[in-house]
Amino acid sequence: MAKYTDADCRLCRREGCKLFLKGERCTSSKCALERRPTVPGQHGAQNARKKQSEYGQQLREKQKIKRYYGLLEKQFHLTYETASRMKGNTGENLLMLLERRLDNVVYRMGIATSRALSRQIVNHGLITVNGRVVNIPSYVVSEGDVIAVKEGKGDNGLFKDLSKMKITTPKWMEFDAKTLTGRINAKPQRDDIDMNFAEHLVVELYSK
Numbered sequence: 492m493a494k495y496t497d498a499d500c501r502l503c504r505r506e507g508c509k510l511f512l513k514g515e516r517c518t519s520s521k522c523a524l525e526r527r528p529t530v531p532g533q534h535g536a537q538n539a540r541k542k543q544s545e546y547g548q549q550l551r552e553k554q555k556i557k558r559y560y561g562l563l564e565k566q567f568h569l570t571y572e573t574a575s576r577m578k579g580n581t582g583e584n585l586l587m588l589l590e591r592r593l594d595n596v597v598y599r600m601g602i603a604t605s606r607a608l609s610r611q612i613v614n615h616g617l618i619t620v621n622g623r624v625v626n627i628p629s630y631v632v633s634e635g636d637v638i639a640v641k642e643g644k645g646d647n648g649l650f651k652d653l654s655k656m657k658i659t660t661p662k663w664m665e666f667d668a669k670t671l672t673g674r675i676n677a678k679p680q681r682d683d684i685d686m687n688f689a690e691h692l693v694v695e696l697y698s699k
Contacts, residue, residue: 562589587678591632593631596664
């Protein structure tokens with residue numbers, strides 16, 4: 492499967508905001524956006540001062556959301572098409588589907604320090620949903636699902652320190668660091684997402 496292999500920090504600099512792609516590094520003094528808050532490239536500072544067109548604003552918002560959740564274009568567009576067929580606001584439906592992806596849920600529960608790592612954990616078959624191993628990062632969880640680290644894998648170096656950590660999860664889920672088990676208590680709502688997204692711009696872009 493295709494994946495992004497360039498420097499993650501360039502993506503944050505391009506979008507002008509922290510996308511939290513590098514785990515703890517993003518909250519430290521090593522954050523590339525803190526050290527070089529300009530658009531990547533030879534003329535980055537000049538390009539940042541240019542006024543964006545309507546299309547440019549829509550494109551940048553799509554790229555920001557896509558990169559925040561770690562998707563490539565085809566994956567993102569397929570998710571948008573699914574959201575457009577659902578009842579209600581298409582933009583909000585899109586964000587809710589992205590939030591309910593298994594790789595995002597693993598990250599939100601604090602099992603992984605970044606979505607890239609959570610995707611790797613899921614791919615390697617270390618996560619179960621309702622007692623069954625699910626190795627598909629795009630799997631969409633449902634209300635009532637029980638998410639857990641696979642039995643016998645708790646001693647893995649990725650998880651052994653979780654019991655000592657204080658993990659804060661969104662209100663629509665819960666996670667017990669001692670048992671390495673979490674539960675989806677409800678569907679996420681728009682106000683559960685603390686990133687400043689203008690999802691309506693994505694809808695306008697794809698509606699052209």
